[in-house]
Amino acid sequence: MPALWLLCIVLAIAVIGFFLGRARAMASAQGDARHLHSLPGYYGYNTALTVLVPALGVMIAWLILQPMLIQNAVSDAIPGTAYADTGALNLIMSDVRRVADGLDLAIAQGAMTPDAATALSTETTNIRETLAQVGVALGSDVEPYVLSAAQDYRRLNGIGHLAMTVIVLALAIGGFAFAYLRTNKDFRARNVVEKGVLAMLIFAASIAIMTTIGIVLSLVFNTVEFFKLYPWTEFFFGLTWAPSFGGGSELGIIPLFWGTFYISIIALAVAVPVGLFAAIYLSEYATPAVRAFAKPMLEVLAGIPTIVYGLFALLTVGPALVTVFGPDATGWMGGSRAVITAGLVMGIMLIPFVSSLSDDIINSVPQAMRDGSLGLGATKSETIKQVVMPAALPGIVGAILLAASRAIGETMIVVLGAGAAARLSMNPFEAMTTVTAKIVSQLTGDADFASPEALVAFALGMTLFVITLGLNVFALWIVRKYREQYE
Structure with missing residues (x-):
């Protein structure tokens, strides 16, 4: 049946x-x-x-x-x-x-x-x-x-x-x-039903925990197998990424992490100012009618699939940047796939994360603090700068760190917008790649999981998991430690 x-x-x-x-x-x-x-x-x-x-x-x-x-x-x-x-x-x-x-x-x-x-x-x-x-x-x-x-x-x-x-x-x-x-x-049917529902709720809550444990264990076991085949010192401190399934691979992670953090920094440089200023406007200056229209429209960006952002980077942003910085202009940019391309588009993608979280945090500041500042003769802008923002700053920093962890884990925008070259360079107009992009490439095709060239994907994933987990924990620690408790 x-x-x-x-x-x-x-x-x-x-x-x-x-x-x-x-x-x-x-x-x-x-x-x-x-x-x-x-x-x-x-x-x-x-x-x-x-x-x-x-x-x-x-x-x-x-x-x-x-x-x-x-x-x-x-x-x-x-x-x-x-x-x-x-x-x-x-x-x-x-x-x-x-x-x-x-x-x-x-x-x-x-x-x-x-x-x-x-x-x-x-x-x-x-x-x-x-x-x-x-x-x-x-x-x-x-x-x-x-x-x-x-x-x-x-x-x-x-x-x-x-x-x-x-x-x-x-x-x-x-x-x-x-x-x-x-x-x-x-x-006593009510007692039995309520206990049964409680057991199901506990089981549902446990699924997320068990899934996390399963993910971590699968990464740990395969990472251990990788380090049995490849020296950990060369992995963490190597400056060259050159996998070869025929042997003789160089699997240094530093070029990949450099590309990851470089693109993430550019993305945050775009998302943080735009998202923060948008949050201040929506929470402090916008009328209810404007806010009711602008906030949902801004959050629409969060619902767009990342593959669409990647296509936008490849077909629109990249060629536009080549027109401005390419061979016919300054000569700085040789192709549409570059760090600046992926960073700009990823920054656009992160704007809703920063603006929505910051807006909620700013709105949580008690109105009595604003009224007290205005009553003492401060202007609205002075109140925002000297009262509201300091009170909301820990939460805003946490929101930025959460957006940073989201940027570090992005894949499709990088694959389509930044290229696949693993290099150490300060030039934002060159093609680079990230950890997530190389995880995809190493596991694409008929990978032999007995080889270090395939198992390195799990070591990359484990390292990235630890970094993003650390960022999330640090963000939550900042919010909880420095958040003002208002009566």
């Missing part, structure tokens, strides 16, 4: 359980809700949650674990002589999944029967041509061990789906029966 249909059946059982559980509670109280321990709805919610939580929990866990277990079981059956390393095994497994999906599609379209798919052989059938007829394209002829693995994959997948269907339906029906039978007027 498809997972979607199984989900619909479980939801239908939960809905039926809600109404039957509520009706049973009312019947036990002779139709008078005053005799119930809890409101009637709680009895229905208790039945519905008892159906949904175990069934959906097992279903989600099954859908996550089943593909991994089946992949491990099938990959162990592939002969070791068929592949040289882990990367080659991954390519074989992708072919296995493609053939298995193709056989399922052929059965669904009536091109072959399930028995024929199970008995299929490379000696009697051209698998590539057969699957091409149902719209599945394969890059090469199917080897016998690939077909055998694909048939095992289909068989195990079918067994897994059948077992999941039986277990999930059994849990749903069993949960319904358990909750329905214990429903009566004295049952």
